[in-house]
Amino acid sequence: MKRCYLILTVLIIGTIFSSTSVFAESANDLDKKLDELEEEKSQINQEANEAESKVNETEEKINENQEQQQETKSEMDAINSDIENTQAKLQAKEEEIATTNNKIAEKEEEIAKTEDEIEDLKEEIEALKDEIKQLEEKIESREELLKNRLRSIQQNGGNTSYLEVILGAQSFGDFINRATAVTKIMDSDKKIMEEQEADKEKLEENKVAVEANKEEMEEKQLALEEDKKGLEDTKASLVAQKQELDEIQGTLNQQMNQKEKLIAELEIEEEELHEIKLSAEEEQQLVDAQAAAVQQAIEEAKQKKNRLEQLAEEEAKESTNNSSNSSNQATNGGNGKFIRPTSGSVSSHFDPGRVHPIHGVVKAHNGTDFRNDKGDASVIKAAADGVVSYAGWMSGYGNTVMITHSIDGQTYSTLYGHLKSMNVSVGQSVSQGNQIGVMGTTGDSTGVHLHFEIHPGGYKNPVNPMNYLN
Template sequence: MKKVASSILIAGLILMTIPTSGFHVSAESVGDLEKKINDLDKEQSGLNDEKNNLEGNKRDTEEKLNKNKSKQSTVEQDINSIDEELTSTQNNISNKENEITETNNEIETLTSKINELTERIEELKEEIKILEDRIEKRDALLKERLRTIQQNGGDMKYMEVIFGASSFGDFISRTSAVNTIMDSDKTIMEAQAADKKVLQENKKEVEANKEEVEVKKVAVEDKKKSLENQKEELVALEGQLKDQMQEKETLMAQLEEEHQDLEEYKLSIEDEQQVLNDQEKAIKLAKQQYEQEKGKLEQLAKEEAARQAAQEKASQSSSRSSGSSNTVASTPAPTPSGNGMFIRPTSGPVTSSFNPNRMHPIHNEIRPHNGTDFGKRSSADARIVAAADGVVSTAGALGSFGNTVMITHVINGQTYTTVYAHLNSISVSSGQTVSQGQQIGVMGTTGGSTGVHLHFEVHPGGYKNPVNPMNYLN
């Protein structure tokens, strides 16, 4: 199994080879290891606090998500209700428009009928004028006849005419003439009465019909006005419903966006929880290594004490014997090649430095560049390696980072997280222990990237605390 160890831990392993003169050094190393173990305990306690805080944030986020879903459900019901009412209103408007069209047709029919009656009235006026002239002439004739009859003594003159006949034939002729005259007078009188009656009936009929049609037209026009008012109310209601629908749809869009943000935040919390879990795993492994090293040093110290006791006992039994004490020089611990605790993750050149106020090349706005970018000059530069020993906390696609590896390290009792983003391929898995210099992937341009490069970050104390990586590299 691959071993998680810091440079201090490696130095501690080297100290295990120190013989007699190394006791004091070993004792100091045990104390150092105890301090480192205590520091790791504190670090682990801090991680537990962070995990508790994250769990609380996750519960709050889930509660907000549930409330958001409830609001979305309510708004969706409102939208459906408004949509039903809007559909009903639009149907009512269509029906009112059909009724108004029918009413307009009815008004046109009545107007046409009124026009016909008006024309008929004009025709009757001509007929009435003719009748009035005829009646006027008959009145004059009748008046003349009456005047003549009155002047001649009325009906008795007819008797004189009849009985004044000179012969029977003359009698018959005179009788026939009198009957003719009397029939003519009767016909005139009857025609006069009939004309007067027709005149009155025609006037009455036309005026009644016109009045009836005009009354009906007024009623239909009132009906049309009422329908138009109802349509205006429905159109106003339709406008209100459309405004309500737009407000609800806007609210729904906001809720959906909020829900998406909460989901993303929840995922980020879960990712951070995973990072903390892996950091905790790395701390436990480092603590285990320190404790094992401490045990070895304590055993060395016991063996050294026993050896010195044996030497003292041997020197007492052989007081005359002389000898020279052998001194074994300790092997000095190796020094790092640079001034940092991490090696460069690639041999490629720096193409973009750490910058909190960099203009983003894609979004064209000021966004912090929380790492250092390394470019690719040759195929050798594409090889990405772990900057230090550690445990892989993330290995996979991660938003705009694309294919990403995150490694948790414990160095001198301090946790660090390194980030390797935009990889073309990944050769490690989450939870895997890696050694410094071990290949973890190949440089690429996945995620939000404008070209093949490696985006490298360093986070002391765990993720979410970016610093300039160049200050930590050899």
């Protein structure tokens, strides 16, 4: 009987020490886990600060880009104003050139008309010269005749008395004949003298007319040539001014093209910066969510440690055998394995060098795609126990859920993309196998499927999920 009591006492004491050892071991594990979580929290806080700095830096770049765009647009407005002014000046110069061309054409018509008049004057001058030549011949001939008469009178002893000729008539009839002859001679001499004087006057008039016509012709031609030369000079000046304006407009157009190219580049850069900012904000949001998930895991680990310590104290005091239950609670932290998030078959594997099916460029495929080829494939399940760190729209992935897991002292993030709908919210604790959403085709997707990723140590560290699934 005493032997039985002794055995029972030994068993009870053994059980107590065994229970205490288990609790101590579980508490130590939790302490280690807490230390790891605190270290991870510190690292995540650092990543959060870096993400925030990246967002702020990108925001500054966006502001600088927008200021540069505004400055460039102001410069473009100024260039546009200069172009409009230059075009107005060009139009005015073209109108001046057109007016000058018209005046030149009119002057050329006048010159052509004057040249015709000059030709007529030349013909008239030639006619006058011929007439002058004839008059000079007549005058010369008369002068020769007059010289002969004078020579004859001198040879006959001086001046012949017409009265003696008349009085020397032998009869009345002879008198009449002599008087008629004398009259004719006198009339002839008078006529010759009158014609001689008239021809001389005509000769002088013709010479004056010829000189006047020549002078008028030369003056008119010279004036027209000067007018034409002035118009040609004006036209050359206008053409030079227009050429200068053309060069100015060419320079302005080149500047405008450069500014348009710059503004296009700035707009593209702004879009890229907005994408970078969005990515940085998403990253910041994910890091914040992971920090919250780690904090929640820390709180849960502390609560679990407190419960274990409380149970250990109670069992030590009451000497009850609850060590097995405590042990079960201490190890309820995940088995370190991930289950398939859906029952669908794989449609696309993890591939860092895959050609994107939509964009047609080489872009890393950081996860595994599962198609909806089974009746229950549309149900998406949590691949392991964890805390939801993100639940919302993510560029490219559409409706996305991310879960932070702590398994065997290692932190993991899993991502579930292109969901039709989501059944969880940020901060929610989920167990392995819980439904978190429904398969869909949101975001950049070519059909209904699930895009699944695993990131050891937190997001931005993708690995091949198939190496981690049961």
